[in-house]
Amino acid sequence: MKVIIGSENPAKVAAVKNAFNMTGVELLAIDVPSNVSAQPFSDEETIEGAINRATAALEQGDGEIGIGLEGGVHMTKHGLFLCNWGALAEPGYPPLIAGGARIPLPDEIAGKLLAGRxxxxxxDEYTKKKNIRKNEGAIGIFSNGQIDRSEMFTHLTKLLVGQYEYRKGNGKNL
Structure with a gap:
């Protein structure tokens, strides 16, 4: 089975490798656009980005499955939270969707995002590091290293793989 990952981000690629840890699976990472804002600002927009990545990966990568993973933020009455969503696309079926971990962002970070950043x-500025999004991510920083971005997306991808296996095993159209 050939699985196309709709991103070359190392944290996302590692997550898909972790979730599809089985024999007979070929993984290919390609850079495809999410076709949403650079900073998705709602669950809906983040889901749309994941679906767009999964669909584009499937179409452009000549595989059997396309995986799209997207990180964003979502405003609640309790503040601005990290959100992350994934989608699995396969020909002839609607995309499978799963969501993952959420934690609130500190006010100083949230304020910068609300100002358009x-x-x-x-x-990167806050931590004085480079490429946080390709490594531990904000989730890793604000969970004090308990969960990193790859682990977060691994959990999400396992939810997608489980739904896929269920659909295949039971003939259900999830």
Whole structure:
């Protein structure tokens, strides 16, 4: 089975490798656009980005499955939270969707995002590191290293793989 990952981000690629840890699976990472804002600002927009990545990966990568993973933020009455969504696309079926971990962002980070900045560069400035989004991510920083971005997306991808296996094993159209 050939699985196309709709991103070359190392944290996302590692997550898909972890979730599809089985024989007979070929993984290919390609850079495809999410066709949403650089900083998705709602669950809906983040889901749309994941679906767009999964669909584009499937179409452009000549595989049997396309995986799209997207990180974003979502405003609640309790503040601005990290959100992350994934989608699995396969021909002839609607995309499977799963969501993952959420934690609130500190006010100083949230304020910069609400002012129009993107989380990745804000986190690089905040931590004085480079490419936080390709490594531990904001989730890794604000969970004090308990969960990193790859682990977060691995959990999400396992939810997608489980739904896929269920659909295949039971003939259900999830």
């Amino acid at each position: 993107e989380l990745g560069p804000v986190m």
